[in-house]
Amino acid sequence: MLMVFDNIRNALTRFLKGGDYEKSVEEFIRELQKELVRADVNLKLAVEITNRIKERALKSEPPPGISRREWFITIVYEELTRLLGGDKKPSIKPLKKPWVIMLVGLQGSGKTTTAAKLAYFYKLEGYKVGLVAADTFRPAAYTQLKQLGEQIGVQVYGEPDNNDAVSIAVKGVSFFIERRTDIIIIDTAGRHHKEEDLLDEMRKISEQVKPDEVILVIDASIGQQAHNIAKKFHETTPIGSIIVTKLDGTAKGGGALSAVAATGAMVKFIGTGEKIDELEVFNPPRFVSRILGLGDIESLVEKVRRLQLDFTEEDAKRLIEGKINMRLVYKQLVSLRKMGPLAKIMQMIPGLGVKLPLEVDPKQLEVKLSKWLAAINSMTYEELENPDIIDKSRIKRIAYGAGVEIDDVRELLKQYELMKKLSKQLRRRDILKKLGIKPEDLKLEEEPGGS
Numbered sequence: 001m002l003m004v005f006d007n008i009r010n011a012l013t014r015f016l017k018g019g020d021y022e023k024s025v026e027e028f029i030r031e032l033q034k035e036l037v038r039a040d041v042n043l044k045l046a047v048e049i050t051n052r053i054k055e056r057a058l059k060s061e062p063p064p065g066i067s068r069r070e071w072f073i074t075i076v077y078e079e080l081t082r083l084l085g086g087d088k089k090p091s092i093k094p095l096k097k098p099w100v101i102m103l104v105g106l107q108g109s110g111k112t113t114t115a116a117k118l119a120y121f122y123k124l125e126g127y128k129v130g131l132v133a134a135d136t137f138r139p140a141a142y143t144q145l146k147q148l149g150e151q152i153g154v155q156v157y158g159e160p161d162n163n164d165a166v167s168i169a170v171k172g173v174s175f176f177i178e179r180r181t182d183i184i185i186i187d188t189a190g191r192h193h194k195e196e197d198l199l200d201e202m203r204k205i206s207e208q209v210k211p212d213e214v215i216l217v218i219d220a221s222i223g224q225q226a227h228n229i230a231k232k233f234h235e236t237t238p239i240g241s242i243i244v245t246k247l248d249g250t251a252k253g254g255g256a257l258s259a260v261a262a263t264g265a266m267v268k269f270i271g272t273g274e275k276i277d278e279l280e281v282f283n284p285p286r287f288v289s290r291i292l293g294l295g296d297i298e299s300l301v302e303k304v305r306r307l308q309l310d311f312t313e314e315d316a317k318r319l320i321e322g323k324i325n326m327r328l329v330y331k332q333l334v335s336l337r338k339m340g341p342l343a344k345i346m347q348m349i350p351g352l353g354v355k356l357p358l359e360v361d362p363k364q365l366e367v368k369l370s371k372w373l374a375a376i377n378s379m380t381y382e383e384l385e386n387p388d389i390i391d392k393s394r395i396k397r398i399a400y401g402a403g404v405e406i407d408d409v410r411e412l413l414k415q416y417e418l419m420k421k422l423s424k425q426l427r428r429r430d431i432l433k434k435l436g437i438k439p440e441d442l443k444l445e446e447e448p449g450g451s
C-alpha cells in the first residue's frame, strides 16, 4: 500500500540473509541512500543519515543478548525515525472545547476531502463535529463538502450564494458554538486569482476566527517543495500541524515528510487513500516500521532498550570472564521473560532466527520462570555465588524447599551451564577483538566464586 521506500524492505531482507557483516552493512547503506534519494529526500540529508548509520553500525557494540544484525536494524530504525520527525507521537486530543481547526493548503492538495476525513476521525473519537465550507473560490467545494458531510453524518455550514469567505467562517463558527459542537473544522480556499489574495484571505480568516489550530494540508507528491510551501503558509498564519495527503500514491513521500519535518512543524495525520477513513495519525516510529516491513519493530526497539538496562557493565565483564553466578542467570532469565513477545516478533523477521538458550515454549515460559525463581530463592548464598557446588542431594533439597520438581531445578542449572558455555564463546580471541577487549586485561581463570 505504501510505495514509499519500497526497496528498503527488500534490501533489509537481503541484509538479514547473512554473509560478511561489514559487507552487508555497506551494501544495505548503498541501497538505502539510493532509495532515500529516489523518495526525494534531500541528497545532503540522505548522505548524512546513511553516514551516521554506517558509523554507528560499525563502531558501536550491540548490548549483550542482541546480535549485531538485530542491533543494526535498531540503528536504521532510529535514524529513519529521526529523519521523519522523531519518536514523539502527535497529540490529537483537543485541549479545550470548542476546538476550532482551520485547514489551509493549495488547491488539489486534498483539503476538502481531508476536512471530511478529519471530521469523521474525530466523530469516531466521540466528539461532536461541525464542518464549515469557507472555500468560496472553487464553486464545487461547497457541494463536495456537503455531500461528504452527509455521508459521515456531520453537519456542514455553508452559504453557497455568499462569496465572502471570512464572513462565512465567522458565522459558521458561531453557528456551531451555539450548538455546543466540540470540534469545528473550517475548509478554506486553495486558490485565488493571485497568491497574495489567497494568503491575505487566510490571514483575515485567522484574525477574525482565532482558530485554536491551523492545519496545513500538503500533497505528498510535491516532494521537497513541501518545505517551501509549509514555510510560506507558516509566515501567513502560524501552522500548528500538518497533514500530508496521498502518501499512498507517490514514491516522493519521503521527500515531503522529511521536508516537513525540517520546518519543525509536526505532521499529525497522513492521508493514505481516497476513502473517508483513509487518514491515519502519523506516528514516525510506526511509519518507519512499515517502511522496513517489520511488523512491530517499535516494540522490538523498546525491548532492546530495556534489555540494555538489565546487564550492568560489571555483569557483562563477569560474563566474559566466566564468573557466572546465579544472580547473572537470574537476570538473564528475567530478560528472557521480557523477550517473550520479542522472540515472537523476531521469528517473524526473515533471516533472524531467535536462539532461546533453552527451547521453552513461550507460553510455558512464565510458569517455568516462577518455578526457577522459587528454586533460586531456596538456594544458599554459597550456592548462588557458585552453582557448581550444587550436587544431586542438594538438587533434591532445593526442589523440595521450593515446592517444584527436581527436573525444574535441573533445567535451571542447565541455564547456568549454557551461560557458562556462552561465556567461553565470548572469550574467543576474535570475538574479544571485535568487542575491543584485550585478553590480557581479563582475569580468565574459571573461578566462579571470585569477584
Ligand SMILES: Nc1nc2c(ncn2[C@@H]2O[C@H](COP(=O)(O)OP(=O)(O)OP(=O)(O)O)[C@@H](O)[C@H]2O)c(=O)[nH]1
Pocket (backbone or CB within 6 Å): 105, 106, 107, 108, 109, 110, 111, 112, 113, 114, 135, 138, 141, 187, 188, 189, 190, 191, 245, 246, 247, 248, 249, 270, 271, 272, 273, 274, 278
Ligand atoms: N489517493 C489519495 N487521494 C486523495 C487523498 N486525499 C485526497 N485525495 C484526492 O485528491 C483529490 C483532490 O482532493 P479535494 O478534496 O478535492 O481537494 P482540493 O482540490 O485540495 O480541494 P480545495 O483545496 O478545497 O479546492 C480528490 O480526488 C481526492 O479524492 C489521499 O490521501 N490519497
